[in-house]
């Protein structure tokens with residue numbers, strides 16, 4: 338199995354490691370030789386660390402590296418069966434690259450894009466045979482994150498979808514299939530985790546440490562929304578929110594926050610710049626959470642019910658199957674529980690009533706309840722029997 342990867346940035350390098358570890362011959366290409374050099378060094382370092390930790394034999398590490406060739410020409414893709422593109426997130430550049438690659442690879446080679454936010458259909462449209470183009474969306478860091486979203490475009494053939502799922506599963510990953518819509522599953526369903534937390538902060542209901550405490554201590558999430566936004570970086574997280582908002586024709590549900598925008602404009606990008614919602618500079622003191630259980634429960638439920646509503650709506654609109662939505666949120670962003678299972682436990686009626694109260698209070702479209710939840714409440718149904 339020979340796999341070509343286009344772009345040796347953080348994603349391309351991680352995907353190369355995954356494929357080579359699974360036994361693929363990997364051809365890693367970048368049009369920037371410095372980026373190729375960095376990829377080689379970073380892979381050597383990561384593999385050496387795995388050997389040090391006893392997770393990999395020295396022999397295996399050498400074999401994995403030996404299976405990756407670092408090339409400066411796409412002509413090395415001539416006998417590949419799978420191509421995964423992980424270059425800059427720019428539609429015009431991606432289309433030009435797909436057009437070029439199609440003339441080099443064999444006719445039965447699958448051509449995949451790792452895009453996070455562009456439409457797979459528009460990338461496929463650049464090719465003479467769009468039926469072999471598909472989205473294969475890894476999460477960062479690719480070697481550690483278990484989930485991969487597979488996104489067939491309208492043009493993608495059933496055979497391409499089936500082969501792609503098989504190939505990615507044979508690399509030891511868990512796959513879910515998502516419709517070619519903005520944010521696919523994870524980046525769509527997770528929006529309220531940030532958005533509703535920001536809204537709670539803006540309304541002055543609680544400060545960042547208190548919201549984070551409620552979500553981690555009472556909700557079991559690994560990180561609170563503010564700590565997580567600081568970790569991801571406000572430039573990245575804000576841009577994803579804004580892109581999703583624009584792509585959904587300005588649906589108020591995905592409206593970005595000025596609070597986060599100002600942090601980005603100030604250059605307070607989070608951990609990487611030493612300041613974000615929290616102060617990471619040496620000796621800095623951050624406020625303690627108000628450990629008020631009643632308030633904490635209110636915060637947790639308000640964010641959770643918005644997440645549940647988003648997951649239910651994704652199911653209602655056939656973005657993915659029930660089980661894939663649950664897998665995506667537990668394996669892709671490590672939520673403590675699937676959101677639909679959580680909805681059952683809390684009670685569908687309770688979810689509908691809370692969303693109804695929020696909507697009546699704010700008169701904003703962001704709080705509208707998914708028709709699926711309302712219908713289920715009426716019929717007394719649950720997501721899992």
Ligand SMILES: NC(=O)c1ccc[n+]([C@@H]2O[C@H](COP(=O)([O-])OP(=O)(O)OC[C@H]3O[C@@H](n4cnc5c(N)ncnc54)[C@H](O)[C@@H]3O)[C@@H](O)[C@H]2O)c1
Nearest residue numbers: 344345346347348367368369372423424425426452453477
């Ligand atoms: N970073 C993430 O968290 C993440 C997660 C999932 C998906 N993605 C997606 O993966 C893709 C890559 O993201 P990244 O974070 O690895 O970016 P990156 O900036 O780290 O790497 C991009 C690489 O592509 C190379 N490149 C640019 N134009 C090229 C061209 N025409 N031909 C060959 N190489 C070219 C650059 O030299 C660079 O090395 C994007 O589509 C992004 O949306 C990113």
